Every structure is written in structure tokens, then in C-alpha cells.
Amino acid sequence: MTRMITVGLIGRSARPGEQLPPALLDASEEIGRHVANAGAALITGGTGGVMEASSRGAKSAGGLTVGFLPYGDAERANAYVDLVFPTGMGTLRNVLTARVCHSLIMIGGGVGTLNELTVAYDAGVPVVALEGLGGWSDRLRETLYDGCYLDERRVLPVSFAATPHEAVEIALRRADEPRSGSKLEALTGWAGG
Numbered sequence: 001m002t003r004m005i006t007v008g009l010i011g012r013s014a015r016p017g018e019q020l021p022p023a024l025l026d027a028s029e030e031i032g033r034h035v036a037n038a039g040a041a042l043i044t045g046g047t048g049g050v051m052e053a054s055s056r057g058a059k060s061a062g063g064l065t066v067g068f069l070p071y072g073d074a075e076r077a078n079a080y081v082d083l084v085f086p087t088g089m090g091t092l093r094n095v096l097t098a099r100v101c102h103s104l105i106m107i108g109g110g111v112g113t114l115n116e117l118t119v120a121y122d123a124g125v126p127v128v129a130l131e132g133l134g135g136w137s138d139r140l141r142e143t144l145y146d147g148c149y150l151d152e153r154r155v156l157p158v159s160f161a162a163t164p165h166e167a168v169e170i171a172l173r174r175a176d177e178p179r180s181g182s183k184l185e186a187l188t189g190w191a192g193g
Contacts, residue, residue, distance in 0.1 A: 004064070005040040005175045007168065008101035008125075010116040011050035011108045012135060020049050024108050024133045027164045029057035031105055031130070034168035036063020040175075043101050045070065045093065046077045046084060050107055055080035068096040091115065099123045102175035105167045108135030121150045121158070126174035128159040130167045156180060 009031055014020050032054035035042045042058040044051035046067020055065040059080045067081035072088030087093045091112060098104065098119035103126040106117055114136050120127050129137040141160060144150065148157035159174065161167035 005038070005172065006043050006066075006101045007035045007040045007171050007175070008043040008097055008104040008120075009035075009050060009054045010045075010097065010104055010106050010113045010120075011137075012110055012113065013045065013047045013051060014049040020108075021134065024050060025053040027130065027133055028053035028107055029060075030164040031107065031168055032057025032059075032063070032065075033061045034165055035171075036061035038168065038172055040172065041066060043068070043097060044081075045097050046081045048078060052078035052080060068093045068100075095119050099125060101125060103128065103171040103177075105130060105161075105171050106137045106140075107167075108133050108137055110135060113137075117158075118150065121155055124156055124177075124179035126156060126159070126171070126177050128161050128167045128170045128174070130161050130164065132162060 012020055028050040032042055036058040041064040042054060043066045044055060046069045055078055058065050065081050066083040067077050069077055069086045070090045070093045072086050074084045074086040077084040094116045098116040104120050106127055106129045117127060129140050131138055145152055159170045161170055
């Protein structure tokens, strides 16, 4: 059986009436295209903002898109999600989007994105932060231990990229790293290939 690599994208959603910066959305769409062109599946939170833009990019390249919605209603997914999981979990769904991927790309982001980052880090999921587009992905480097760890446990390094293409290349390269998260085996045990 062939295994499909899954690359998650975490970043800002757009609140009703809010316009996210065009450069942020363009980079998100480009990430989606690169993920699909590599033959990987794109995992997002399935709603708007960077999630919709990246899903649109992946679909334009013939890729598979998966969305873990915070809502219990599948109709609230963006139009570019193939597999919709209407979790009804609200922000608790961040645990799913952060843990089910082989690797994650962080672009921009507010507190929800920061939450997904910490969940991924604790579970040993490799994260690549795309810098230059604002949000936590730009502020993260200055807060890290030794320039790459979220805490003194040094679970795994956070990588940084300057372009969407570089972010996807790093995420794909790191996708097969063994998980080395917290010692709470019931929470971090992973059945991935």
C-alpha cells in the first residue's frame, strides 16, 4: 500500500468582513499548489483565510484537500475542501489539524495558530514557519530556545523558510522524521507509517 504524505497548513482565518493581506493569501495559495504538485495531501482547518487560499491552490493543481472544521455543519467548509470533517469541536479541533499531519507549515497566524504550533511541537510534528508575512510566523524565531526550540525539552527544531516553495520542500523533507513528542504516550502515540 502506498502512503500519501500529509502536509498541514496553519494560519489566520478571515472573520466576516475582514480582508487578509493579499501577499499572505497569495503565499498560502502557492503553498497549496506546491503540496499538490508533490503528490501530498493538504490538511487545513477547512474554513476561510489562509485555509481557503491554500485549498484553492491545491485544487488548482489537482491535489487532495482535507478540512477539520470547528463547526458541526459540513456546509461551512470552504468550496475547495474534498474531505470535510465537521468536528463540532470549536477550537479543540486544533488538536486534530496539528497532530494528523506528517509535517506542518505555519504562515502568519494569531493565537489559534500559536495553539496549533504548540500542540504539534508537543506531539513531535515537524513545523516550518514561513517568514515575511506577519503574525506569529514572523515573531516566533526571537522567542525560541537556541533559535529553534519552543521549550527546554528541545522536542524538535522549528524550521524557517523565506518562500512558499522552500517551506513545502522543507516540510516534505521533514515529513518522515520519527515522532519524538512528550512522554504522554496515550496522547502522542502515532500510527503513521
